[in-house]
Amino acid sequence: LPNRPLAVRVAPLGEGLVLLVADDRSEALRVDETRRDFVANITHELKTPIGAISLLAEAIADSTDDADAVKHFAGRMSTETARLNELIAQIIALSRLQSTDPLLAAVPIEVDDVIDDVLDQARALADNRGIALTHQRSSEGVVRGDRNHIEAALRNLIQNAIAYSDAGARVAVTTRLVHDGTGDWVEIGVSDNGIGISEADQPRVFERFFRVDYGRSRASGGTGLGLSIVKHVASAHGGTVTLWSRLGQGSTFTLRLPARQPDHHAEGTAA
Numbered sequence: 001l002p003n004r005p006l007a008v009r010v011a012p013l014g015e016g017l018v019l020l021v022a023d024d025r026s027e028a029l030r031v032d033e034t035r036r037d038f039v040a041n042i043t044h045e046l047k048t049p050i051g052a053i054s055l056l057a058e059a060i061a062d063s064t065d066d067a068d069a070v071k072h073f074a075g076r077m078s079t080e081t082a083r084l085n086e087l088i089a090q091i092i093a094l095s096r097l098q099s100t101d102p103l104l105a106a107v108p109i110e111v112d113d114v115i116d117d118v119l120d121q122a123r124a125l126a127d128n129r130g131i132a133l134t135h136q137r138s139s140e141g142v143v144r145g146d147r148n149h150i151e152a153a154l155r156n157l158i159q160n161a162i163a164y165s166d167a168g169a170r171v172a173v174t175t176r177l178v179h180d181g182t183g184d185w186v187e188i189g190v191s192d193n194g195i196g197i198s199e200a201d202q203p204r205v206f207e208r209f210f211r212v213d214y215g216r217s218r219a220s221g222g223t224g225l226g227l228s229i230v231k232h233v234a235s236a237h238g239g240t241v242t243l244w245s246r247l248g249q250g251s252t253f254t255l256r257l258p259a260r261q262p263d264h265h266a267e268g269t270a271a
């Protein structure tokens, strides 16, 4: 095993013989390194809003005789606090996804109902930015899973489609049933004709804390964790998420989840 980190143990067997046991530590070291990177990234990401809040508090203390300035700094302080809250909520969501199996509490979920809820929540943001939202439904898109996780994944995809598009853009959500050699799937497409993602960046956008453009992500309240949450939700439900994109033309994220099998029909559907 050339160039592999090995942990070697030696056990004498008697009569001049020894047993050599070599454990390949590559995977364990990789996991360790990923964990260390994640903690370092979290520390860095938390320091940014905390640093801003502390500077804003000082600015307020220095401006007590200027009511307008106090109001301005206080407003920015609440934006930074909201960012901190969102970051902590996403870190918790990601760590829950990694430590529990969402299929343990799986219920049947009508995907189009979840999409309607997410679009309702996103409508104010889309209207604000002059972006049209459309939803084309399939007649029987039902999956089994954890509703909160699936809603979080769809919210991330739809909020991104809005955040990374300019005024006048369109965000289209579609669902359809797909039957292929590997099984029956509910396929959810979230398409935008926004800024797009270069081919070089496409493989990296699902990594934790990766942003193509830090400034734009921050301005839209992004944390860099949304797509890694989507990826974890997909794989925890036995599904996949894929990306088609062209710079300057737009992006389509496709989330495929296993369709509910017919023998579960008696269960009804989750509210």
Ligand code: ADP
Pocket: 156, 160, 161, 164, 192, 194, 195, 196, 197, 205, 210, 211, 212, 213, 217, 218, 221, 222, 223, 224, 225, 226, 227, 228, 250, 251
């Ligand atoms: P963020 O919180 O920054 O949006 P995500 O993990 O959701 O983090 O996405 C990672 C990065 O991928 C974003 O910062 C952005 O650069 C890019 N991205 C995600 N969705 C889109 C999209 N629909 N169009 C263009 N770029 C996108």
